[in-house]
Every structure is written in structure tokens, then in C-alpha cells.
Amino acid sequence: MKEKLIRILTEVCPGVDFAAETALIDDGILESLDIVAIVTELREAFDADIGVDDLLPENFNSADAMLALIERRQG
Amino acid sequence: MLIKNAVEYLEGTAALCPDKIAFADESGEMSFAALRRSALELAASVASVTDRVNAPVAVLTERSAASVAAFMGALYAGCFYVPVDADMPKERMRGILERLAPAAVIAPAAMRETADAFRLCPVVGMGDRAPEPDEAMLLKRRSRILDEDPAYVIFTSGSTGEPKGIVVSHRSLIDFVEWFTEEMSLTADDVLGSQAPFFFDLSVKDIYTVLKCGATARIIPKKAFMFPTLLTGFLNEKGVTALIWATSAFHLTANSGVLEKDPPVTVKKVILGGEALRAKQLNIWRRALPDVHYVNLYGPTEVTVDCTYYPIEREFSDNEPVPIGRACPNKEVFLLNEALEPVGPGETGELCVRGSGVAKGYFGDPERTAAAFIPDPRSGAWPERIYRTGDLAVMDEDGVFIFVSRRDGQVKHMGYRVELGEIETAVGAVPGVGEAVCLYDGERDRIVCAYTGGPEGGELARALRAALPRYMIPNIYHRLDRMPRTANGKADRKRLEQELLHGTDRAL
Incomplete structure (x- = not known):
């Protein structure tokens, strides 16, 4: 599942090393519109019911944080 | 008020309401008086390092009020400003600055070293100690500038691998600002939620609405744009009344689900531009905020921001195309076929523009200027020039235009104008790469790169990442054993499109 996640993330934001980065938000690696684009993809690819309240910096700082969010929201 | 130099907007408004907030960013608020003072100090610094007037001054541009002060500083000094994204790869920045040969570069304090290291021209740091502005001397420099002289140059992607610098005159800019602020009923009471980066010509609308009308722009912090609840929280907290946004930002906000939950209720006007507006996302906004006045605008940078506009006054079904509208009053918009003959209503043709907004051309590039800016083929009367946009459109019986597609390899991606040829040149320059073809998957907003070696x-x-801005880096990569060829030996783009965009073997 993590591999699929990283493949999707790399497609949305090419050139970012998602397997290694742990401060994607805090270090400003992701840009303004990336999160919404990422969430749109994750909802579809993982059938995860990610709501607008889940869109918080701590849920997107690393691939692992995003994976944990997906697992919490999978129906 | 008839003015000749765009900096007079700031002069007038700073005299009328010096203490009102002009721009606010994460570091604080800047009043009109403070903006004027800061701009004059930067102008004095520019004048202390160069005698050139009517010459380019590059501004390494950030999401900050200080960047606007630097633009105005260039104008006060009798020069024109060239916004350059401070975040772009250094080599691309160097390339642009080398071609521009600016009289000076104005850099934020944190970028000073980078700018110095280029060793191309004198550098003015935004935090530097400035000489006391000699306003009479600055006015003397500025008095030599005619309204036909450039006000700014904005760089966009160029198909041959080099960005193009579009030169816009004071006259074109002032004509646009006068029409836009009037037509959109923007006033000193408006608070703008500023989204567009200042190196993108969409921001001309934010900047000059503030400077002309005495409105206030609240620059949306980067982080608020990442998290939609922070975004609408920001808009509500600041009492934002007008959004002059890239259509892509409008679409993404609709898709996030935030509008159903926490809509920006103080917003009264939404003014869009930059790419095709989708009815589905428009409908999400209209359900959440039915009383807002929505306007769709269209225009490439070469015609000074916009050339058509369409106030949304009826319902659209989710899949219906939203028109780009009618020509702005000071511009003539018409369609020509491939033989450069006018086409009638209902027929597809290339959208062409004539009038005061047509740019002066591409900076230092007479060849590309001559290809895109041509004598009006309907009359042949030089020096009246038209601009060929490369966009295909149809016009209905009422003179309303609907965008159809591009004529060439230019695409709109994330709100930016991108030439696929420029990406191909950059990919081809990476060591080991044989040949590259880039395609655009419009359904999924993805740049697809097929390459050999x-x-x-x-x-x-x-x-x-070292060569291109983020929005130009391909999203999907296909390494091919060999490039498919057409009968005359060129890369077969059609076949690649069929296999990579419409085929079954997609990357995912």
C-alpha cells in the first residue's frame, strides 16, 4: 500500500523523495495547491473518506502520516 | 483622471488615503504611505547604481508587499519592472537575467547573495540602507518616459526552450486597469484575497485594483492555500470581499469540500481567469454562495491580462462549456482561419486581438515578435498590429466567444501557461537522454514524458528540478526502447498519445 501511495504522490509532485521526507509541510516542500490535488487522488485510489477536517498539516508531513490517515478513513 | 505612468496610481492614492492598508502579508501590513516611501527608497537606490532610464529592473519576487514596493520603485526611477520568481531554479534565473541585461536587480535580503553571485549587474537589496530619496531627481528621470514605453515585462514559457518576455506599455496597462476596475465595480471598500503570484500577469488585477481604487489586498499565506479550512478561515477573518483568482485555485477549492462546510461568506465578487472554467466546479461555488457575482475572463499576457469577459448570469449544466464572453470595450477580438481570413459565427478560427492592449512584443526577440504580432491581414495597414493567440474559438450570433482548444503544443497546467516544447528541450538536455516527447493529459492534469535512454x-x-519550475516538471515518465516515427522520420506524437494517454497501458 505504501508503494502505491508513493507512486501516486510522486506523480502529483514529481521530483520529491516521498520515501525519505518527514517534514513535507514544515519545510515547505509541498506547494500551495498540492494538498488538495493529493487528497483528490487518495480519495479515489484508496476509497478513503478523507474529509475537509482531515486537511491539517500534521496529516501530510510524511508518507507515513498520510498512510495512517488513509487507514483511519478507509470504509 | 488621465495618467501616463502607472506609478501615478500610487501617487494619487497615497495622497488621498495615506494611512489605509494597501497590502498585508505574513510579515505585517503596509499602508499606502509606507508603500510609497519604500518604493521611493528603492528608486533612490536604483538611481544611485545606474544612470539608465527606460531600462529593465529585475525584481526577485516573493509573496510579499515588499515585492510590490520594488515594482513601484523601478517605475519611480524611470525604469520598468520585470518580476522574476525568487523560487525558480538558479540556472533558469541566470538565463533570464543574462538575456534581460537589467539596469539593476532588486532582491529580498535573503536573496542578495544569490543575486550578487550572478555578477551581471548592480544589485539593490530590499533591506539595504537607502539614500534619502531626491524626489525632484526621480521625477526628472521619470519625465522622460512616454506612455508607449514599457511598464513591465512578464516572462512565460517559450516553445523553443527559452522563456519569452512579454513587454507591456504604460498605455496598455492603464487602459486595462481603467476598464477592469470600473466594469467589476471595485472600490476602496473592497478587500482582496490575493492568490496569484506577483510574477504571473493575473496579479496585475490585484496590484492595480489596490493602487487605483485604494482597496486592500490580503496576500493569502502559502499555508492557508494548502489547507482549505485555513483558507476559508482566513478569508472570513479578514472580511475578504473579492477574489481575483486563477481558475485552477477556484476548481481545487470547490473539489476540497470546504465550501459546503465553511464558505467564505463575506465574498461578493469572484473574478476568474487563466484557464478554462468548468461548470461543475462553478456550480459547487454557486450552491454554496448563490449571491456572489461570478465573472469569467480570458486573455493571454500578450494582450495585457484579459481581452474578453463573461459575467455568469444563467445556470450551466455540469458538462456545459462556460463561454469566455465578449470582447472588452477597448479591444477588438475576432477569429481568422488558417489563410488569415475572417470566419463567421459558428465556425472555428484562431482568436486574434487588436487594440490598445496588444503588447509591444517579446523582449529582445524580433523574430518571435514578428511571428505572433502581425499587420492586420484584413486591412494590411501597418503599423496597426494584431496578436495571434494560438487559441481556437467559436463565436455565436451574439458575439460571445467559446474557447475550443490550442493550435499548438501550449497547455495550461496548474494555472500556468506551459509550452511542451520547452519541457522537451530541458529533458533532452539531461545527460544520457536521447530524445523526449511531452504530452498533456487534460483529463487528469498530467504532463506525460516519453523519452529514450x-x-x-x-x-x-x-x-x-534544477532546470525547470515545479509546475513544468512532467508527472508521468515512460522510458522507451525507441521513439515511434512517422513516415517522414519525426517522432510520432499521435501514436504516443494513443498509446500513453488513451491506451490500456497507463502508468497506473
């Missing part, structure tokens, strides 16, 4: 996709993307 070279490194695997992830490595290639990382190499491209």
Missing part, C-alpha cells in the same frame, strides 16, 4: 523517471524528475 537516460535515467529512470524519478531520477529524471529530480534532475529537472
